[in-house]
Amino acid sequence: MSIKAASIKLYPIQVHSQTPVVGDISQSIEQAVENILQNDRSRRLKPGASIAVTAGSRGIANYADILRKVVSVLQSKGYLPFVFSAMGSHGRGEAEGQKEVLDSMGIKEEALGCRVSCSRDVQLIDEFEAFGRQIPVYCAKEAFEADGVVVVNRIKPHTSFRGDYESGLLKMMTVGMGRAKGADMFHSLGAGHLADMIPLIGGRILEHAPIIGGIGVVENAKEQTAIVEGIPYDRIFEREKVLLAQAKSFMPSLPADQADLLIVGEMGKNFSGTGMDTNIIGRLRIQGVPEPQKPYFTYIGVLRLSEPSHGNATGIGLADLTTEALVKEMDKTATYLNCATSGFVIRAAVPMTFADDRALVDGALQMLRVDDAAKLRMMVIRNTLHIEHLWVTEAIYEEIKNQPHIELNHEPKFLQFDELGNWIWE
Numbered sequence: 102m103s104i105k106a107a108s109i110k111l112y113p114i115q116v117h118s119q120t121p122v123v124g125d126i127s128q129s130i131e132q133a134v135e136n137i138l139q140n141d142r143s144r145r146l147k148p149g150a151s152i153a154v155t156a157g158s159r160g161i162a163n164y165a166d167i168l169r170k171v172v173s174v175l176q177s178k179g180y181l182p183f184v185f186s187a188m189g190s191h192g193r194g195e196a197e198g199q200k201e202v203l204d205s206m207g208i209k210e211e212a213l214g215c216r217v218s219c220s221r222d223v224q225l226i227d228e229f230e231a232f233g234r235q236i237p238v239y240c241a242k243e244a245f246e247a248d249g250v251v252v253v254n255r256i257k258p259h260t261s262f263r264g265d266y267e268s269g270l271l272k273m274m275t276v277g278m279g280r281a282k283g284a285d286m287f288h289s290l291g292a293g294h295l296a297d298m299i300p301l302i303g304g305r306i307l308e309h310a311p312i313i314g315g316i317g318v319v320e321n322a323k324e325q326t327a328i329v330e331g332i333p334y335d336r337i338f339e340r341e342k343v344l345l346a347q348a349k350s351f352m353p354s355l356p357a358d359q360a361d362l363l364i365v366g367e368m369g370k371n372f373s374g375t376g377m378d379t380n381i382i383g384r385l386r387i388q389g390v391p392e393p394q395k396p397y398f399t400y401i402g403v404l405r406l407s408e409p410s411h412g413n414a415t416g417i418g419l420a421d422l423t424t425e426a427l428v429k430e431m432d433k434t435a436t437y438l439n440c441a442t443s444g445f446v447i448r449a450a451v452p453m454t455f456a457d458d459r460a461l462v463d464g465a466l467q468m469l470r471v472d473d474a475a476k477l478r479m480m481v482i483r484n485t486l487h488i489e490h491l492w493v494t495e496a497i498y499e500e501i502k503n504q505p506h507i508e509l510n511h512e513p514k515f516l517q518f519d520e521l522g523n524w525i526w527e
Contacts, residue, residue: 424460
C-alpha cells in the first residue's frame with residue numbers, strides 16, 4: 102500500500118551561492134545611459150528629442166526603479182523620454198491588458214515621471230526572405246516614430262531554445278517591440294528556427310528603427326541585479342553574447358538531478374515566461390524537440406497561480422498534476438493566446454486536477470507506488486525563481502547534506518495541511 106502525504110518528513114535546506122550584486126543601482130543605470138549616448142546616432146539627437154524606452158512583461162528585479170532612473174537621466178539631458186509596452190502578445194495583445202501588466206509591476210506614469218504608452222499598433226518596417234518564406238519585420242509604431250529608442254531588458258537563458266542570443270535585448274526588439282503581430286510571426290516559424298531568427302530580425306530592427314542602444318541587466322541566482330551594462334546600438338550583437346554566457350554561469354539549479362516528485366507551490370508569468378522555468382524543472386513540452394536529460398522528475402505537481410499572472414497559466418501543461426484552486430484562477434483567453442502565439446500548445450493543457458493540495462500529493466504517491474517514506478525522493482519549492490530555500494525528503498537530504506553549499510535551516514517536520522487540505526508553508 103502506498104504511503105500518505107502526512108507520513109512525509111521534509112528537511113528545510115538553504116542552497117548558498119556566491120555571485121556578484123550591483124551595490125548602487127541608480128549610479129549603475131546613470132553610467133549605462135551615459136555609455137549609450139556616446140555613439141553617432143545618439144550625438145545626432147537634439148534637446149527636445151523624443152526617446153522611447155521599452156517596458157516588457159517580465160518580473161525583472163528593480164524594474165520600476167531601473168526604468169525611472171533611465172527616464173530621469175534622459176530628461177536631465179534635455180530629451181523627452183516616454184515608456185512604451187514591448188511585450189509581444191502578453192496582456193492579451195491589447196492596450197488595456199498591457200496596462201494591467203505594467204501597473205502590476207509599478208510601471209506607471211506617476212511613478213516614472215513620464216508618459217507610458219500601451220498600444221497594439223505596429224509599423225511594418227522591413228521584409229526579407231529566410232527559410233523559404235517572406236519574413237515581415239514589425240516595430241511598435243510609437244517607437245519607430247520616435248527620435249531614438251533605448252531597449253531595456255534582462256539577459257538570461259530562454260525557456261524554449263538555445264543559441265548565441267536567447268532572452269535579451271535582441272529578443273525584446275524581435276518579439277517585444279513587434280507586439281502581437283511580431284510575436285505571432287516569430288513563433289509561426291517553429292521551434293527549430295527561433296534561435297536563428299532573433300539575430301536576423303533583430304539586425305533588421307537595428308538597421309531600420311532608431312535604436313540608440315540597450316541596457317542589458319543580468320541577475321544572479323538570488324534574483325538580484327548582478328550586472329548592468331549600457332551598450333551602444335552598434336555593439337549589441339557583440340556584448341549580448343558575452344552577457345548571456347555570464348547569465349548562464351549565474352543560473353541556479355536544484356541540488357539533485359533526479360526525484361520522484363517535484364512540488365511547485367506557485368507558477369506564474371512573474372517567475373518565468375513559461376510559468377515554471379524549464380531550465381529548473383527539466384521540461385520543454387515542445388513537439389519535435391527532445392526533452393533535457395536532466396534534471397528529471399517522474400511527476401511534477403503545481404499548486405497555485407500567482408496573482409501577477411492575471412490568469413495567464415501558460416506552462417500549466419509542463420506539470421502532471423495540479424489543483425482545482427489553480428484551474429479556477431486560469432484565464433483561458435490569455436493562456437490560449439500566449440500558447441497559440443508561441444505554437445507550444447501543449448503548455449496550455451490542463452493536467453490531472455485534484456480537489457486540494459493534500460489530494461494532489463496523495464494522488465502522486467499512489468501513482469508512484471512508494472511504500473516506504475524513507476525511500477521517497479521528493480523536492481518542494483515555492484516557485485522556480487526562488488529556489489535557494491527548499492524542502493527535500495530524507496533520501497535526498499542524505500545524498501546532499503555534506504555538500505559545502507547546503508545548510509539545514511532547522512529540524513525536519515512532517516508535511517502538514519489545514520482543514521481544507523491546503524499546504525501549510527513554514
